[in-house]
Amino acid sequence: MAIAKEIKSSLESAPLGDREEEYPPVEYEISLRVPVEDVGDFAWRYGSKIEKIEKVKPEKEKRESEEEIKALRGKPAATTSRTFFVPHLPHFQIGEKTTGVEKRAIINQEDLEVWEKEKNAFAMLKKFLLSEENYKGKFVAVYGGKIVDHDADDRELAKRVYEKYGYHPIYFGRVTEEIKIIEVPSPEYG
Amino acid sequence: MKKMDRYDITFEPPAPIAEIKISKPFSLEFVPLKGKIDSGADKSVIPDALREIMDLKPGKEIIVKGYDGRITSKPTYYITVLLKEFRFDFIDVLSSDRKEMLIGRDIINNFKLLLDGKNKYFEIMDP
Numbered sequence: 367m368a369i370a371k372e373i374k375s376s377l378e379s380a381p382l383g384d385r386e387e388e389y390p391p392v393e394y395e396i397s398l399r400v401p402v403e404d405v406g407d408f409a410w411r412y413g414s415k416i417e418k419i420e421k422v423k424p425e426k427e428k429r430e431s432e433e434e435i436k437a438l439r440g441k442p443a444a445t446t447s448r449t450f451f452v453p454h455l456p457h458f459q460i461g462e463k464t465t466g467v468e469k470r471a472i473i474n475q476e477d478l479e480v481w482e483k484e485k486n487a488f489a490m491l492k493k494f495l496l497s498e499e500n501y502k503g504k505f506v507a508v509y510g511g512k513i514v515d516h517d518a519d520d521r522e523l524a525k526r527v528y529e530k531y532g533y534h535p536i537y538f539g540r541v542t543e544e545i546k547i548i549e550v551p552s553p554e555y556g
Numbered sequence: 557m558k559k560m561d562r563y564d565i566t567f568e569p570p571a572p573i574a575e576i577k578i579s580k581p582f583s584l585e586f587v588p589l590k591g592k593i594d595s596g597a598d599k600s601v602i603p604d605a606l607r608e609i610m611d612l613k614p615g616k617e618i619i620v621k622g623y624d625g626r627i628t629s630k631p632t633y634y635i636t637v638l639l640k641e642f643r644f645d646f647i648d649v650l651s652s653d654r655k656e657m658l659i660g661r662d663i664i665n666n667f668k669l670l671l672d673g674k675n676k677y678f679e680i681m682d683p
Binding site (some may be wrong): 398448475477479485486520521522524525528533534535536537538539545546547548550551552553 | 562574580581582594596597598599601611613614615616618619620621622623624627631634645646647648652660661
């Protein structure tokens with residue numbers, strides 16, 4: 367966790383701050399290596415900014431992390447008007463077994479957070495929707511906290527909504543009190 | 557002569573594995589992968605890592621019961637699936653930490669499937 371805190375502090379010191387008028391705003395891309403145990407925490411904070419995740423051996427990992435943190439400290443982004451770094455975090459190949467912490471790193475947290483908000487909006491609206499004949503038993507699409515479309519066929523609905531609003535995290539919920547359980551009994555499903 | 561596919565004997569026991577291609581909605585970029593035919597699965601499952609690479613967005617939420625009876629809530633992802641001459645648009649699938657895709661009954665029920673386990677052959681036909 368100590369290294370994650372160092373990285374966080376380096377990232378937070380990157381903006382130009384008081385010298386914003388002197389230097390135009392610059393996009394900062396940070397290249398870092400993070401110990402596996404800190405990946406979950408790091409991905410949670412900077413998930414949307416992670417471009418590439420790369421797995422490295424533990425002994426190499428520690429050395430490079432320290433070097434790169436030192437490099438960041440030695441060259442604060444504010445002194446270079448056009449500094450670009452590329453993020454590197456532990457990467458997991460398709461099918462490679464991952465631990466719980468590592469798994470969190472490969473989930474796009476920003477998408478999930480947006481989608482969770484839409485899901486919560488649906489939960490709040492559900493009681494009202496159940497009382498409306500137009501919606502009852504049908505699927506609704508929630509985007510920006512609002513019901514944007516509905517259909518008895520969720521595939522048709524998804525097609526229409528993604529076409530109209532773009533491919534974003536949009537929540538598709540069925541207006542019903544019934545709880546349907548899907549079975550995937552293969553042990554390897556996980 | 558009917559076109560039959562061999563079971564993949566690298567699986568123990570040998571399994572019907574189909575070549576499959578998937579893409580995200582409206583995309584023409586298809587990713588090839590192996591799909592294990594699993595008539596016990598209500599819904600198809602793609603590898604977590606592929607979902608991440610393809611940047612799939614969560615869509616529906618479903619309640620899933622696994623082999624151990626554990627019940628969890630999971631997001632699903634709409635994708636396009638190409639299997640043989642069949643194309644399925646906006647199929648919503650689960651994702652999990654696995655190598656190949658699980659082809660569940662949401663896809664299987666759209667065609668005629670012959671599993672000849674004794675001779676290690678399978679065939680996917682248009683009904």
